[in-house]
Amino acid sequence: MDPRIREHAEVVVDHSTDLSAGDDIVIDAHPVAEDLVVALHELAADRGANPLVVQERLGERYQRAFLRNRDDFETPAHLQALYEEMDAYIAVRGNANVTETSDVDPETNAAYQQAQQPLLNERLSKTWCLTQFPAAANAQLAGMSTEGYEDFVWDAVNKDWDAVRNHQAQMVEVLDPAEEVRIVSGDTTEVTMSVAGNPTLNDYGEKNLPGGEVFTAPVPDSVEGEVLFDKPLYHQGREVTDVFLRFEGGEVVDHSAGKNEAVLTQVLNTDSGAQRLGELGIGMNRDIDRFSYNMLFDEKMGDTVHMAVGRAYGGTVGEHNERNESAVHVDMIVDMSEDSVIEVDGEVVQRDGTFRFEDGFEE
Amino acid sequence: MDPRIREHAEVVVDHSTDLSAGDDIVIDAHPVAEDLVVALHELAADRGANPLVVQERLGERYQRAFLRNRDDFETPAHLQALYEEMDAYIAVRGNANVTETSDVDPETNAAYQQAQQPLLNERLSKTWCLTQFPAAANAQLAGMSTEGYEDFVWDAVNKDWDAVRNHQAQMVEVLDPAEEVRIVSGDTTEVTMSVAGNPTLNDYGEKNLPGGEVFTAPVPDSVEGEVLFDKPLYHQGREVTDVFLRFEGGEVVDHSAGKNEAVLTQVLNTDSGAQRLGELGIGMNRDIDRFSYNMLFDEKMGDTVHMAVGRAYGGTVGEHNERNESAVHVDMIVDMSEDSVIEVDGEVVQRDGTFRFEDGFEE
Numbered sequence: 120m121d122p123r124i125r126e127h128a129e130v131v132v133d134h135s136t137d138l139s140a141g142d143d144i145v146i147d148a149h150p151v152a153e154d155l156v157v158a159l160h161e162l163a164a165d166r167g168a169n170p171l172v173v174q175e176r177l178g179e180r181y182q183r184a185f186l187r188n189r190d191d192f193e194t195p196a197h198l199q200a201l202y203e204e205m206d207a208y209i210a211v212r213g214n215a216n217v218t219e220t221s222d223v224d225p226e227t228n229a230a231y232q233q234a235q236q237p238l239l240n241e242r243l244s245k246t247w248c249l250t251q252f253p254a255a256a257n258a259q260l261a262g263m264s265t266e267g268y269e270d271f272v273w274d275a276v277n278k279d280w281d282a283v284r285n286h287q288a289q290m291v292e293v294l295d296p297a298e299e300v301r302i303v304s305g306d307t308t309e310v311t312m313s314v315a316g317n318p319t320l321n322d323y324g325e326k327n328l329p330g331g332e333v334f335t336a337p338v339p340d341s342v343e344g345e346v347l348f349d350k351p352l353y354h355q356g357r358e359v360t361d362v363f364l365r366f367e368g369g370e371v372v373d374h375s376a377g378k379n380e381a382v383l384t385q386v387l388n389t390d391s392g393a394q395r396l397g398e399l400g401i402g403m404n405r406d407i408d409r410f411s412y413n414m415l416f417d418e419k420m421g422d423t424v425h426m427a428v429g430r431a432y433g434g435t436v437g438e439h440n441e442r443n444e445s446a447v448h449v450d451m452i453v454d455m456s457e458d459s460v461i462e463v464d465g466e467v468v469q470r471d472g473t474f475r476f477e478d479g480f481e482e
Numbered sequence: 483m484d485p486r487i488r489e490h491a492e493v494v495v496d497h498s499t500d501l502s503a504g505d506d507i508v509i510d511a512h513p514v515a516e517d518l519v520v521a522l523h524e525l526a527a528d529r530g531a532n533p534l535v536v537q538e539r540l541g542e543r544y545q546r547a548f549l550r551n552r553d554d555f556e557t558p559a560h561l562q563a564l565y566e567e568m569d570a571y572i573a574v575r576g577n578a579n580v581t582e583t584s585d586v587d588p589e590t591n592a593a594y595q596q597a598q599q600p601l602l603n604e605r606l607s608k609t610w611c612l613t614q615f616p617a618a619a620n621a622q623l624a625g626m627s628t629e630g631y632e633d634f635v636w637d638a639v640n641k642d643w644d645a646v647r648n649h650q651a652q653m654v655e656v657l658d659p660a661e662e663v664r665i666v667s668g669d670t671t672e673v674t675m676s677v678a679g680n681p682t683l684n685d686y687g688e689k690n691l692p693g694g695e696v697f698t699a700p701v702p703d704s705v706e707g708e709v710l711f712d713k714p715l716y717h718q719g720r721e722v723t724d725v726f727l728r729f730e731g732g733e734v735v736d737h738s739a740g741k742n743e744a745v746l747t748q749v750l751n752t753d754s755g756a757q758r759l760g761e762l763g764i765g766m767n768r769d770i771d772r773f774s775y776n777m778l779f780d781e782k783m784g785d786t787v788h789m790a791v792g793r794a795y796g797g798t799v800g801e802h803n804e805r806n807e808s809a810v811h812v813d814m815i816v817d818m819s820e821d822s823v824i825e826v827d828g829e830v831v832q833r834d835g836t837f838r839f840e841d842g843f844e845e
Contacts, residue, residue, distance in 0.1 A: 143560040150513035157547045164551035169558035172537040172544055181535055184520045188527035195532035197506040197567035204560035 120154050123273040127250070128158035131209060132166060134280055135248040135325050140167030142206040149177045152213035152252035159209065168207075177210065179219035186223045192234035202241040212415065213252035217260045221356035225385035228355055233389060233446040243433070250276065250328040251415055260353070261411035268411075275329040275407050275416060283331060284323035287403050289476045290333045290468075295319040297463045300337075300399060302346075302424055304459040310344035310366065312337035312399065316437035322419075331404025331419030336431035337396045339443045340369035346426065350452035353412045357382050362451050364428075369395050371428070387428065392445025397431035400424065400450070401461070401469075414450050422456040422472030483517050486636040490613070491521035494572060495529060497643055498611040498688050503530030505569040512540045515576035515615035522572065531570075540573065542582035549586045555597035565604040575778065576615035580623045584719035588748035591718055596752060596809040606796070613639065613691040614778055623716070624774035631774075638692040638770050638779060646694060647686035650766050652839045653696045653831075658682040660826045663700075663762065665709075665787055667822040673707035673729065675700035675762065679800035685782075694767025694782030699794035700759045702806045703732035709789065713815035716775045720745050725814050727791075732758050734791070750791065755808025760794035763787065763813070764824070764832075777813050785819040785835030 132138050144163060148156045156172060163170045174181060175198065202208070220228070251257065251272055258268030294300070298315045302308060317336045324330035345365045352359040361377035371394045376383045387393050405421035418425040429445035436442040455461065461469040468475050495501050507526060511519045519535060526533045537544060538561065565571070583591070614620065614635055621631030657663070661678045665671060680699045687693035711725040724740035734757045739746045750756050768784035781788040792808035799805040818824065824832040831838050 141556070143558045145560065150516075153513075153543060157543050160544045160547035161551045164548045167552070167554075169556065169560075170544070170548065171558065171561055171564075172541050174535040174537075178535050180516060180520050181523045181533070184523035185527045185533065188524045189530070191530075193504070193532065195506045195534065197508065197532075197564050197569075198534055200563040200567040201534075201560050204563040206560075 120158070121269070123269070123277055124154050125158045125161075126277045127155055127273060128162050130276060130280070130324065131159060131248055131250060131328060132162040135250070135328050136207045136209060136246050138163060138166045138168045138207060142166075142168040143204060144168050144170045144207045144209060145201065145205045146170050146172045146209045146211065147175050147177050148172060148211035148252075149174065149179065149213050149215065149254075151215055151254040151256070152211045155211055155252045177212065179214055179216065183220050183223055186220065186227050186231055190227055190230070192231045194234055194237045198238055199241065202238055202245070205245060207246040208242045209247070210249045211252050212249065212257070213254040214256040215254070217256050217353075218356040223355070225355065225382055229385050229389045229446075236446045247326055248328055249326065249415060251413065257413065261409075261413065263411070271409070271411065275404070278406065280324040280330065283404070284321055287321050287323065287331070287333050290401055290403060290474065291319045291321045293463055293468050293476075294333060294335060294401070299464055301462040302453070302460075303462075304453050304455055307347035308345065308453055310342065310346050312343070312396065313341035314338065314399065316440045317435055318437060320432075320434055327415060327419075329404065329407065329416065329419060331407060332400045332402050334398055334400035334432075334435060336435040336443065337399050338369075339395045339441050342366040342369045342396050346453060348451035349454050350410055350417060350423070351412070352383075352449070352451050353414070354382055354386065354449060358412075359383050371395070386447055386449050389429070389447045390445050392443050393429050393447050395428065395443050396426050397429045397443040397445065397448055398425070398427035398435065398450065400426070402452075417452055418450050420452075422454065423452050424455055424461065425450045425452045427451070483521070484632070486632070486640055487517050488521045488524075489640045490518060490636060491525050493640060493643070493687065494522060494611055494613060494691060495525040498613070498691050499570045499572060499609050501526060501529045501531045501570060505529075505531040506567060507531050507533045507570045507572060508564065508568045509533050509535045509572045509574065510538050510540050511535060511574035511615075512537065512542065512576050512578065512617075514578055514617040514619070515574040518574055518615045540575065542577055542579065546583045546586055549583065549590050549594055553590055553593070555594045557597055557600045561601055562604065565601055565608070568608060570609040571605045572610070573612045574615050575612065575620070576617040577619040578617070580619050580716075581719040586718070588718065588745055592748050592752045592809075599809045602809075610689055611691055612689065612778060614776065620776065624772075624776065626774070634772070634774065638767070641769065643687040643693065646767070647684055650684050650686065650694075650696050653764055653766060653837065654682050654684050656826055656831050656839075657696060657698060657764070662827055664825040665816070665823075666825075667816050667818055670710035671708065671816055673705065673709050675706070675759065676704035677701065677762065679803045680798055681800060683795075683797055690778060690782075692767065692770065692779065692782060694770060695763045695765050697761055697763035697795075697798060699798040699806065700762050701732075702758045702804055705729040705732045705759050709816060711814035712817050713773060713780060713786070714775070715746075715812070715814050716777070717745055717749065717812060721775075722746050729759075734758070749810055749812050752792070752810045753808050755806050756792045756810050758791065758806050759789050760792045760806040760808065760811055761788070761790035761798065761813070763789075765815075780815055781813050783815075785817070786815050787818055787824065788813045788815045790814070
């Protein structure tokens with residue numbers, strides 16, 4: 120076994136989830152990730168934890184077979200009970216074919232996601248970690264060789280997460296007390312939103328592995344303006360390009376996409392929360408130096424910001440603020456490396472991808 | 483996909499488990515069985531059931547990694563909750579390597595099995611089905627080509643189970659009201675046991691698929707005599723040959739084996755119930771025409787009987803009789819094709835593999 124797999128497992132078990140004796144854990148993983156799941160079993164056993172492997176969200180052929188043969192969905196009581204009783208949840212992404220569910224009707228998928236929301240809430244209420252195994256199909260999606268992709272993934276995952284936390288803390292200090300954020304990129308994106316009262320979190324490889332962003336929630340009704348997401352969105356096996364959203368009073372009042380606009384439309388129509396933003400994130404991990412069609416990595420890229428329609432994460436909403444609720448949470452990315460600024464309460468914090476605290480540029 | 487896979491799934495869903503709308507099911511399967519699990523999802527979805535795939539008992543590398551890194555075991559609460567809430571359980575055997583856990587300490591394995599007993603009891607209290615996918619490693623164990631083994635498995639599984647039920651009912655009629663059974667084979671096996679008050683069940687492909695036996699439980703203290711199990715036992719990745727057991731007052735007072743006797747000793751030492759019989763079964767399925775080192779098939783072979791040390795199945799114990807309890811249930815087989823008789827209450831019911839109701843032989 121590649122020694123980097125056991126290092127990866129150590130980061131998951133000791134840094135991301137901090138397992139201890141008696142913890143009942145669920146690992147959702149496709150068989151292509153078997154080596155990492157084996158390494159997780161070695162360490163979980165050593166720490167006294169009890170792992171159960173499922174293929175719920177990550178059994179791609181099973182999902183396809185199920186979704187193509189059913190159109191009304193319920194929340195299964197046995198899964199609900201499993202998640203209620205577990206202490207920690209580890210999802211290991213890794214596919215045999217990332218387009219396996221591409222011939223599932225998007226409307227069916229949206230109905231399914233909606234019925235699964237209580238399960239999602241349950242998982243998010245526990246210690247959880249989402250990570251990636253460098254499978255061949257994911258390398259292919261990124262346009263990389265499998266070995267090249269292995270280097271990319273393990274360089275991003277097996278690192279000094281304390282150093283990452285310290286670097287990112289500088290941006291948390293700026294954004295956490297802020298009232299208003301304005302983001303401008305070229306002549307296609309100009310958007311303002313309030314983040315007043317909403318905490319900014321520092322993602323250093325706990326819930327997401329790799330980590331590498333700071334993020335908060337916009338106040339749902341405050342978002343105004345237009346955004347062109349220049350990085351493609353890969354959703355449910357389909358690539359959606361040039362997503363354009365126009366916001367008024369927080370709501371998406373106009374949308375379009377270059378390719379697969381129907382997928383975007385379905386996402387927005389899931390429920391009313393899917394038409395509002397649930398997240399603003401600033402990608403700060405410059406070790407993720409290329410786009411790989413994988414949001415877990417892409418949203419952490421340096422010189423990007425991302426916004427998600429749908430559900431806001433609990434910890435990013437102040438106790439007196441409204442939380443955006445939705446069955447979905449779909450991130451989309453804006454390249455900020457050129458002709459771009461992030462302004463916080465009227466002051467430029469980042470220009471063309473460089474932070475003020477990095478070079479103290481003149482405004 | 484081989485059309486026999488979808489036929490197999492139909493037998494499981496409509497005959498063995500009879501799934502209906504709203505049923506929450508758990509499918510425990512190794513990824514080598516993926517095609518059958520896909521077909522089960524198609525049909526489960528169509529019937530309105532909710533499947534969850536786990537790799538609990540059947541994730542062989544995960545089990546090995548877990549068991550080699552832990553020596554004290556508990557019953558995980560999340561698994562207990564999952565099984566309590568489910569309506570049906572389907573285990574699909576199929577291995578990548580049947581000897582994957584051969585370097586796990588048998589004592590560790592026994593301790594693990596004991597801690598898992600509440601889970602086993604929970605599963606057995608639900609609708610359940612154990613079946614086999616014809617994976618290459620299982621073909622190899624049987625000494626067969628993969629395609630030859632596919633024919634063997636699907637010929638045994640995809641058949642008219644009503645006809646099987648009717649054929650076997652003739653033996654149920656003999657054994658169900660019986661008091662005493664005596665089994666003699668060559669000069670190595672002569673054993674008597676009471677089955678008084680214990681019902682005889684007809685296995686026609688419900689809990690076991692393939693089915694093909696009738697079985698009951700001996701009264702625990704009644705077993706007297708000696709048995710040489712001439713078919714090898716394959717247990718936890720190890721082959722145990724020529725198992726010999728001597729019973730006094732129902733208890734195993736002497737045991738030996740030709741190869742891997744330590745595995746047998748560990749089984750018997752699991753708990754006190756492991757030293758008594760929990761089952762007597764008569765194999766009646768002549769379509770299973772060869773030994774394949776797989777108890778699910780082997781115990782159903784025509785011209786054999788099998789006895790299991792350990793746990794008795796609930797339905798085979800009369801309400802006023804004692805039920806043998808144990809963390810294990812391990813079947814072993816005696817060839818009855820030559821120089822052998824089964825006597826029930828002093829009358830010969832089978833001689834050299836032929837039943838009285840088949841040819842009405844003179845006693």
